[in-house]
Amino acid sequence: MAAALNRALADALDADERVLVFGEDVGPLGGVFRVTDGLAARFGERRVFDTPLAESGIVGTAIGMALNGMRPVVEMQFDAFAYPAFEQITSHLAKMRNRTRGAVELPVVVRIPYGGGIGGVEHHCDSSEAYYTHTPGLRVVTPGTPDDAYALLRDAVECPDPVIFLEPKRHYWTRGDVPLGRSSLGMDRALVRRPGRDVTLIAYGSMVSTALETAEAAAEEGWDVEVVDLRSLTPFDDATVTESVRRTGRAVVVHEASGFGGYGAEVAARLTERCFHHLHAPILRVTGFDVPYPPPMLEEHHLPSVDRVLDAVARLQWDDEVVRSGVGA
Amino acid sequence: MARTVLPERQRSLLPSESPLALIDSTGVPVPDPVLEMPPDEVLLELHRRIVIGRRFDTQATALTRQGRLAVYPSSRGQEACEVGAALALREQDWLFPSYRDCVALVARGVDPVETLTLLQGGWHCGYDPHRHRVAPQCTPLATNALHAVGLAHAARLKDEDTVALVLLGDGATSEGDAHEALNFAGVWRAPVVFLVQNNGYAISVPVSKQNAAPSLAHKGIGYGVPSLLIDGNDPAAVHAALTDAVDVAASGGGPTLVEALTYRVEAHTNADDATRYRESDEVAAWLARDPLDRLETYLAARGLLDERRRAAVTEEAEAFAASVRERMNAEVETDPAELFAHVHARPTAALREQATLLAAEIAGGAA
Ligand SMILES: Cc1ncc(C[n+]2csc(CCOP(=O)(O)OP(=O)(O)O)c2C)c(N)n1
Ligand SMILES: [Mg+2]
Numbered sequence: 017m018a019a020a021l022n023r024a025l026a027d028a029l030d031a032d033e034r035v036l037v038f039g040e041d042v043g044p045l046g047g048v049f050r051v052t053d054g055l056a057a058r059f060g061e062r063r064v065f066d067t068p069l070a071e072s073g074i075v076g077t078a079i080g081m082a083l084n085g086m087r088p089v090v091e092m093q094f095d096a097f098a099y100p101a102f103e104q105i106t107s108h109l110a111k112m113r114n115r116t117r118g119a120v121e122l123p124v125v126v127r128i129p130y131g132g133g134i135g136g137v138e139h140h141c142d143s144s145e146a147y148y149t150h151t152p153g154l155r156v157v158t159p160g161t162p163d164d165a166y167a168l169l170r171d172a173v174e175c176p177d178p179v180i181f182l183e184p185k186r187h188y189w190t191r192g193d194v195p196l197g198r199s200s201l202g203m204d205r206a207l208v209r210r211p212g213r214d215v216t217l218i219a220y221g222s223m224v225s226t227a228l229e230t231a232e233a234a235a236e237e238g239w240d241v242e243v244v245d246l247r248s249l250t251p252f253d254d255a256t257v258t259e260s261v262r263r264t265g266r267a268v269v270v271h272e273a274s275g276f277g278g279y280g281a282e283v284a285a286r287l288t289e290r291c292f293h294h295l296h297a298p299i300l301r302v303t304g305f306d307v308p309y310p311p312p313m314l315e316e317h318h319l320p321s322v323d324r325v326l327d328a329v330a331r332l333q334w335d336d337e338v339v340r341s342g343v344g345a
Numbered sequence: 346m347a348r349t350v351l352p353e354r355q356r357s358l359l360p361s362e363s364p365l366a367l368i369d370s371t372g373v374p375v376p377d378p379v380l381e382m383p384p385d386e387v388l389l390e391l392h393r394r395i396v397i398g399r400r401f402d403t404q405a406t407a408l409t410r411q412g413r414l415a416v417y418p419s420s421r422g423q424e425a426c427e428v429g430a431a432l433a434l435r436e437q438d439w440l441f442p443s444y445r446d447c448v449a450l451v452a453r454g455v456d457p458v459e460t461l462t463l464l465q466g467g468w469h470c471g472y473d474p475h476r477h478r479v480a481p482q483c484t485p486l487a488t489n490a491l492h493a494v495g496l497a498h499a500a501r502l503k504d505e506d507t508v509a510l511v512l513l514g515d516g517a518t519s520e521g522d523a524h525e526a527l528n529f530a531g532v533w534r535a536p537v538v539f540l541v542q543n544n545g546y547a548i549s550v551p552v553s554k555q556n557a558a559p560s561l562a563h564k565g566i567g568y569g570v571p572s573l574l575i576d577g578n579d580p581a582a583v584h585a586a587l588t589d590a591v592d593v594a595a596s597g598g599g600p601t602l603v604e605a606l607t608y609r610v611e612a613h614t615n616a617d618d619a620t621r622y623r624e625s626d627e628v629a630a631w632l633a634r635d636p637l638d639r640l641e642t643y644l645a646a647r648g649l650l651d652e653r654r655r656a657a658v659t660e661e662a663e664a665f666a667a668s669v670r671e672r673m674n675a676e677v678e679t680d681p682a683e684l685f686a687h688v689h690a691r692p693t694a695a696l697r698e699q700a701t702l703l704a705a706e707i708a709g710g711a712a
Contacts, residue, residue, distance in 0.1 A: 040550065041547075043550075045622055046621070066550045068554065068555050069486065069550065070521060073521075100485075100520065135466065137415055137464065138463070138469045139484045140484075305699045305703070306695060308688065310684055311466050313465075314679055317703060
């Protein structure tokens with residue numbers, strides 16, 4: 017996936033000379049995950065460059081550059097290291113269009129590697145999507161596969177709105193089996209990754225592969241599982257997801273982030289509002305626990321696993337029995 | 346700098362043009378008008394701690410290669426700063442280290458295995474910060490500088506004689522928090538010392554892309570914080586400058602910013618490939634300015650370090666490393682229930698429920 021993102025950045029830099037790539041270690045090093053590998057050499061230091069080490073500075077100056085006609089694509093080195101930029105993102109990047117009655121557009125992409133599963137020490141594994149999805153004015157997208165990483169990033173760079181582009185870092189090394197190219201789907205649409213009749217698994221980012229694996233395992237137990245990859249967290253593709261859940265009548269939302277006040281709560285609420293009379297069971301969530309992200313030796317207990325998702329599927333009142341617990345995990 | 350020159354220091358906040366030093370890179374003493382050479386017993390203790398610290402650092406790197414640590418940021422080459430800082434503090438003072446400063450922790454007396462717990466991946470902080478007055482090693486850059494200022498100011502509010510020393514990298518000085526901390530410290534005249542270990546790089550980014558001022562020490566001026574630029578590979582100079590800064594802070598003289606020029610000999614961490622952004626000549630040039638070599642040359646010339654003492658220190662360092670190796674090779678005991686134990690003063694009902702579910706899952710029952 018890192019290579020797909022690299023290609024997307026290269027093609028975006030090629031396609032539009034207003035595109036700039038900057039951040040910490042994105043120049044000669046090529047980023048700590050090598051997503052910007054070779055770009056500084058190819059496009060020169062005026063377009064791909066290292067900044068002083070300050071995330072608020074990176075996003076703040078990106079805003080100024082966008083105000084002056086550029087299309088900055090900036091990198092936050094890790095999820096938790098984007099927090100110093102929170103003020104710039106929430107108070108300025110997200111609100112500028114609204115504050116100026118549409119006069120000012122900020123086509124900025126903030127790339128953020130996120131999530132765990134790589135044995136990272138503290139502050140390197142946060143899933144911070146809910147902070148951003150709760151902020152009106154931002155678009156938040158996250159790819160589940162390498163080909164989608166390419167397509168979504170190309171779309172994000174061309175998007176007139178600011179985009180928080182969340183990269184599931186545990187998939188940086190995942191290889192794709194589909195050639196890279198633009199998608200006719202666009203940036204805002206969810207995608208049914210696997211059709212099924214009995215239950216809809218709703219996932220995004222790193223959990224797409226977990227959901228697909230769960231679907232395989234569930235098939236052996238006789239459940240025909242549909243997997244929806246959200247791709248775009250905001251805006252939310254109500255049409256695709258609602259259609260799926262009305263059809264299957266059962267749904268489980270999966271994410272790494274803590275459950276309480278998490279993105280899955282929004283998904284479950286929307287689906288309940290729109291699909292209530294089609295549901296055979298409450299919508300369940302399988303999420304990280306409501307704890308700070310654990311140290312490497314304990315993270316396996318925290319992250320949603322195939323078994324845990326499968327277990328949630330099993331609890332979807334197939335025999336009309338009462339769900340044992342309100343907690344997803 | 347001796348306390349006697351304090352008034353002079355307050356007139357000019359400027360650091361010197363070239364870094365202050367007491368022992369040059371060949372081990373020859375250089376008199377300095379401001380810094381005083383530490384007493385012999387301090388120099389010998391610096392030597393002992395540096396030898397142990399370096400051996401510990403090599404051991405940690407080896408353990409990382411063997412998969413015993415998740416990651417290790419080596420401070421090889423920076424031992425004058427690591428040990429100089431730890432030994433400059435009095436027992437009641439606080440150290441605010443970063444991820445790079447394991448050697449400083451060990452020199453302060455924190456148990457080496459508890460020091461490595463973070464990087465081993467068993468927990469986020471393996472020691473009790475109150476016990477050694479060492480804050481948890483900090484990864485979000487420069488955030489600990491504000492904590493140090495707060496702790497130091499609180500000590501003054503409580504009429505306690507406590508100084509806080511915060512360790513920062515050159516890259517960290519670019520973060521807003523570093524500047525806010527200097528400003529708070531200046532305005533409050535907080536008893537705090539900022540040590541910037543300028544090791545040349547923030548991962549791949551050289552200091553030249555980080556800073557346009559004549560030095561990082563110059564950052565103090567605008568905040569009213571007196572600043573020193575010192576040779577960070579000179580253990581005597583580092584210790585002298587920091588001891589004095591601690592002394593000044595403790596006697597109500599306010600904060601000091603010390604920039605120590607040093608070098609990160611190893612890559613950023615074991616996961617980094619430094620050949621992508623720096624030349625090996627540069628590393629070689631800095632190896633010739635090694636802090637341990639120069640201290641040993643100086644001590645030997647003074648007749649303070651004979652073969653017997655050198656052998657004894659080496660033996661102590663080997664024994665230390667052997668014990669670290671042995672203890673780190675033991676299987677780590679982790680308890681999944683601990684995930685929920687320290688989130689709040691008392692686990693909430695929701696957390697207790699989640700803990701029960703996890704326990705049931707692990708026991709093999711239905712969750
Ligand atoms: C707020 C924040 N942003 C980014 C990072 C990622 N990061 C870890 S270490 C590092 C470089 C720090 O350089 P420096 O301050 O010079 O310290 P050194 O590693 O050289 O000791 C970066 C960018 C971080 N830890 N915290
Ligand atoms: Mg540095």
